[in-house]
Amino acid sequence: MPRAGATNSRHDRDEARTRRAPVRIDVEELGKSYGDFAALDNISLTVRPGELLALLGPSGSGKTTLLRAIAGLTATEEGTIRFDGEDATSLSLRERRVGFVFQQYALFRHMTVFDNVAFGLRVRPRDERPRPGEIARRVRRLLELVQLQGLETRFPSQISGGQRQRVALARALAIEPTVLLLDEPFGALDAKVRKELRRWLRELHTETGLTTIFVTHDQEEALELADRVVIMRAGRIEQIGTPAEIYDEPATPYVCEFLGGVARFDCTAKDGEAEILGGLFPVGNGDGDYSGPALAYVRAHEIAVVSREQAEGVPALIRAVRPFGPAITVELSIEGHHDRIEVSVPRELHDGGEIAVGQGVFVRATSARIFPKD
Amino acid sequence: MTVLSLPKRSPSVLPGFGLTMGLTLTWLSLIILIPLAGVFIKSAGLGWDAFLALATDARTVAALKLSFGAALAAAAINAVFGLLVAWVLVRYDFPGRRIVDAAIDLPFALPTAVAGLALTALYAPNGWIGSLIEPLGLKIAYTSAGVVVALVFIGLPFVVRTVQPVLADFDKELEEAAATLGATRFQTISRIVFPALMPPLLTGFALAFARGVGEYGSIIFIAGNIPYRSEIAPLLIVIRLEEFNYAGATAIAAVMLVISFALLLVINLLQAWNRRRIGFTG
Numbered sequence: 001m002p003r004a005g006a007t008n009s010r011h012d013r014d015e016a017r018t019r020r021a022p023v024r025i026d027v028e029e030l031g032k033s034y035g036d037f038a039a040l041d042n043i044s045l046t047v048r049p050g051e052l053l054a055l056l057g058p059s060g061s062g063k064t065t066l067l068r069a070i071a072g073l074t075a076t077e078e079g080t081i082r083f084d085g086e087d088a089t090s091l092s093l094r095e096r097r098v099g100f101v102f103q104q105y106a107l108f109r110h111m112t113v114f115d116n117v118a119f120g121l122r123v124r125p126r127d128e129r130p131r132p133g134e135i136a137r138r139v140r141r142l143l144e145l146v147q148l149q150g151l152e153t154r155f156p157s158q159i160s161g162g163q164r165q166r167v168a169l170a171r172a173l174a175i176e177p178t179v180l181l182l183d184e185p186f187g188a189l190d191a192k193v194r195k196e197l198r199r200w201l202r203e204l205h206t207e208t209g210l211t212t213i214f215v216t217h218d219q220e221e222a223l224e225l226a227d228r229v230v231i232m233r234a235g236r237i238e239q240i241g242t243p244a245e246i247y248d249e250p251a252t253p254y255v256c257e258f259l260g261g262v263a264r265f266d267c268t269a270k271d272g273e274a275e276i277l278g279g280l281f282p283v284g285n286g287d288g289d290y291s292g293p294a295l296a297y298v299r300a301h302e303i304a305v306v307s308r309e310q311a312e313g314v315p316a317l318i319r320a321v322r323p324f325g326p327a328i329t330v331e332l333s334i335e336g337h338h339d340r341i342e343v344s345v346p347r348e349l350h351d352g353g354e355i356a357v358g359q360g361v362f363v364r365a366t367s368a369r370i371f372p373k374d
Numbered sequence: 375m376t377v378l379s380l381p382k383r384s385p386s387v388l389p390g391f392g393l394t395m396g397l398t399l400t401w402l403s404l405i406i407l408i409p410l411a412g413v414f415i416k417s418a419g420l421g422w423d424a425f426l427a428l429a430t431d432a433r434t435v436a437a438l439k440l441s442f443g444a445a446l447a448a449a450a451i452n453a454v455f456g457l458l459v460a461w462v463l464v465r466y467d468f469p470g471r472r473i474v475d476a477a478i479d480l481p482f483a484l485p486t487a488v489a490g491l492a493l494t495a496l497y498a499p500n501g502w503i504g505s506l507i508e509p510l511g512l513k514i515a516y517t518s519a520g521v522v523v524a525l526v527f528i529g530l531p532f533v534v535r536t537v538q539p540v541l542a543d544f545d546k547e548l549e550e551a552a553a554t555l556g557a558t559r560f561q562t563i564s565r566i567v568f569p570a571l572m573p574p575l576l577t578g579f580a581l582a583f584a585r586g587v588g589e590y591g592s593i594i595f596i597a598g599n600i601p602y603r604s605e606i607a608p609l610l611i612v613i614r615l616e617e618f619n620y621a622g623a624t625a626i627a628a629v630m631l632v633i634s635f636a637l638l639l640v641i642n643l644l645q646a647w648n649r650r651r652i653g654f655t656g
Contacts, residue, residue, distance in 0.1 A: 073550050094556040106551040110569045120555035123565075175555055 022050035022211045023084050023178045025070060031078030032065060039065040040076065041235035047213060052205045054226035055215045062235040063215045064183055070213065071098045071181050083178060099177030103184040105168040107156040113167050114152035117142055120175035142170040162193040182214035186221065198225055219259050223247060231255050253371045256297040263341035269294040269370060277303065277365035278313030284369055293373040302367040303343045305330065307354050313364030318357055330355060332363060413631060417624040428625040433601055434610065440518055441607040442633060445586030448525030453579045456533025457571065464541045478534050481527055486591030493524055494596045516598030521606060524592040529582030536578035537571055544570060573645055580641040587634055
């Protein structure tokens with residue numbers, strides 16, 4: 001009887017582990033430098049339990065370093081990382097139980113898919129290691145979860161890139177991780193597979209409920225997939241927010257430019273307002289009475305094209321027309337503005353014959369973000 | 375008339391097979407096959423009974439046993455310590471690393487007779503090391519142990535130089551992946567790193583072994599060359615030649631060739647099996 005009791009409690013403990021409430025991660029004043037180069041510069045961040053968070057930034061912005069620091073793969077010089085309040089910097093990798101998916105997957109190529117997924121269970125200390133039958137059961141369940149049933153005996157060299165990606169995920173999930181960290185999870189895949197896996201990862205996250213952080217340089221991926229997005233630049237956090245917040249209220253010129261699809265204008269602000277393309281807009285950042293040089297960002301769909309008769313806004317010349325898709329993209333040049341700007345116009349306007357190369361029109365901004373120029 | 379006519383030969387993606395294969399065979403014949411065939415033709419002239427008598431002669435058998443036994447033992451020792459040296463050279467940065475790295479190749483460059491003399495001076499009963507171990511009842515110079523010591527010296531670079539580049543290219547992420555999955559350092563090395571090093575290690579072992587079987591110059595100084603005890607097969611061949619016993623010399627040579635070829639073939643098959651096992655085709 002005591003034996004049965006012991007197995008029971010062990011079973012319960014395992015079950016409890018899988019169903020444990022998602023973990024909250026607190027990063028406090030984290031710093032890391034390589035020589036003179038600050039890879040992480042005073043980073044503070046809270047990842048909410050069960051959240052799907054994206055670290056977005058160009059290469060060299062420190063996003064991967066931050067992810068590796070949270071995993072415990074990179075040692076940091078300053079600051080702390082807490083998992084549910086517990087200082088993780090003092091924990092070993094084994095104790096952290098972090099599910100980490102590497103950009104190039106880092107599958108063990110001398111092992112089959114099954115052995116790869118089972119690795120994390122087989123290396124556990126003897127008294128924590130599940131029995132072979134139990135390991136097999138769990139591996140099968142995980143392969144089912146990542147939709148790779150029937151590939152157990154294949155080697156990594158015998159499966160496709162998307163399948164390798166999912167093996168790497170199943171392997172990371174096998175250790176019943178406290179958090180799931182993914183480094184550029186779709187970086188090495190082609191566009192179609194990326195799209196599929198993106199939706200699938202979203203579903204998987206809902207299913208597991210794990211606190212998940214992923215790194216990406218693709219703004220579309222981050223905005224589409226994540227609950228919140230952290231935009232990084234040169235080792236610092238530029239902005240944290242939901243995709244809607246980031247898109248609608250970019251905090252800095254850098255965020256505007258990184259998200260892309262914007263036209264940039266130099267302008268002058270007066271008493272907290274600036275005129276751009278025939279519209280008057282407030283300076284952002286709560287700088288209510290800023291006067292001086294400023295930068296304006298206007299998205300392609302925030303510029304209205306009006307016919308010459310109406311004569312609102314500023315005159316522009318149509319340079320090129322790309323007449324396909326739900327809205328037509330028109331390239332315009334505006335006097336006094338060096339770059340051509342791209343504008344989306346409704347189809348009707350084009351079909352009405354207003355839009356043609358070489359034609360003069362007027363453009364007017366319907367919305368814009370103004371930042372003081374440093 | 376016939377619109378569809380199949381080409382006589384399906385053209386290969388890589389052109390020039392006929393030319394390169396022809397050159398390869400000619401070259402191999404000139405350099406390796408013809409000289410070796412000569413050995414067999416010469417010994418075939420003996421007749422089967424005479425050949426068998428020469429090959430199974432007690433002194434010959436003792437010499438062959440020593441040559442192959444010592445070469446295997448030395449290759450095994452080199453596999454262990456060569457791996458260690460390669461590991462240290464690749465994984466750690468320390469002052470003088472480049473110098474140590476360069477020193478590894480010295481056994482390649484040094485005339486083997488010089489190596490033999492140096493080792494003998496060191497391990498002889500009145501040498502630095504020999505005088506230390508003699509009170510313990512151990513003797514290296516002028517015994518079969520001396521042969522192994524000389525072959526360890528000669529064979530070390532083979533293992534280091536085959537393992538080193540593979541270890542240097544080893545993806546660090548694989549070790550990190552193992553660590554995040556909860557593997558201890560020992561588990562990571564034994565289950566992840568070591569399997570990747572197996573093929574080069576086996577190649578290094580084979581090279582060190584082959585070199586050891588054929589080694590002559592360094593051994594004859596340290597071994598003492600006592601018949602039946604510390605006399606190697608290559609030396610016995612030279613002795614037979616000096617006795618103008620060409621048939622005897624080629625008989626030993628033929629036996630050496632067959633055993634060497636068989637062992638190297640086994641190692642190569644092992645490599646191929648290992649490659650297939652980890653999912654490489656071709």
